[in-house]
Amino acid sequence: MRTDFIKMHGLGNDFVVLDARETALPAAMTPIIAAKLADRREGIGCDQLILLEPSDQADFTMRIFNHDGGEVGACGNAARAVGLLAGGDATIATAGGTIQTRANDAGIAVDMGEPRFDWEAIPLAYAMDTLSLPLAWHGLANPVAVNVGNPHVVFFVDEKDAVGLYSIGPDIENDPVFPERINVNVAKVLDRQTIKLQVWERGAGLTRACGTGACATAVAAMRRGLTDRDVTVHLPGGPLSIAWSDDNRITMTGPATEAFRGSFLWDDYA
Numbered sequence: 035m036r037t038d039f040i041k042m043h044g045l046g047n048d049f050v051v052l053d054a055r056e057t058a059l060p061a062a063m064t065p066i067i068a069a070k071l072a073d074r075r076e077g078i079g080c081d082q083l084i085l086l087e088p089s090d091q092a093d094f095t096m097r098i099f100n101h102d103g104g105e106v107g108a109c110g111n112a113a114r115a116v117g118l119l120a121g122g123d124a125t126i127a128t129a130g131g132t133i134q135t136r137a138n139d140a141g142i143a144v145d146m147g148e149p150r151f152d153w154e155a156i157p158l159a160y161a162m163d164t165l166s167l168p169l170a171w172h173g174l175a176n177p178v179a180v181n182v183g184n185p186h187v188v189f190f191v192d193e194k195d196a197v198g199l200y201s202i203g204p205d206i207e208n209d210p211v212f213p214e215r216i217n218v219n220v221a222k223v224l225d226r227q228t229i230k231l232q233v234w235e236r237g238a239g240l241t242r243a244c245g246t247g248a249c250a251t252a253v254a255a256m257r258r259g260l261t262d263r264d265v266t267v268h269l270p271g272g273p274l275s276i277a278w279s280d281d282n283r284i285t286m287t288g289p290a291t292e293a294f295r296g297s298f299l300w301d302d303y304a
């Protein structure tokens with residue numbers, strides 16, 4: 035049976051979107067099928083597979099599968115992409131919480147909800163000060179830990195280009211101190227309104243951009259007193275605006291792009 039897909043991206047972080055809001059998939063999505071579809075040589079190829087399903091509480095549900103097939107709670111760039119697909123304004127249920135999108139002149143703005151800082155909420159393996167974890171890997175030390183629907187650590191460095199995330203990222207992502215693994219952000223604060231960021235994503239590796247990474251990094255910088263509460267985060271794929279309001283909500287604003295549409299034979303992957 036042929037199944038339609040939409041290829042989208044947010045700042046080069048790319049997605050295969052399957053829309054099962056009106057017509058269910060031929061069978062349940064599994065991590066094995068998701069990883070096969072995400073494979074760039076044998077499948078369609080993407081950083082994350084996004085599955086849209088009906089919801090009782092929101093306009094629809096967005097399920098997120100990483101490149102390795104693991105299902106996760108949040109994806110900021112996919113939220114903008116799916117918001118665009120839904121016409122701009124949408125309330126979307128995710129495993130990490132309900133988020134809202136609205137279209138504006140800068141693209142799509144997403145209310146990403148409230149960040150969490152308790153060590154149990156990250157989660158960490160044991161109690162630690164999440165504003166400065168007493169840990170180090172290969173010269174990267176004392177990150178901030180934040181959960182924005184998914185778990186992140188944020189390292190602030192003087193020169194981000196000197197950090198080889200391709201080799202260090204997997205060690206940090208898979209350290210047992212992070213029972214659900216972790217997304218790894220390496221940031222350089224340029225001034226009180228500007229941050230440069232590189233992200234090693236859990237289950238996907240280095241990506242051109244990570245929306246939740248930008249949110250986590252901005253909030254971490256604000257908690258440390260390094261920036262104002264409205265910043266631009268520059269990723270390899272381009273910039274995102276992140277604001278953290280006095281009532282504790284994060285808003286992320288940036289572009290989203292539909293690349294092309296196609297279809298595949300479900301039986302080739304199931």
Ligand SMILES: N[C@@H](CCC[C@H](N)C(=O)O)C(=O)O
Nearest residue numbers: 109110111184236244245246
């Ligand atoms: N690319 C995403 C994040 C996707 C999920 C992440 N890798 C995780 O495992 O939590 C984004 O734009 O936020």
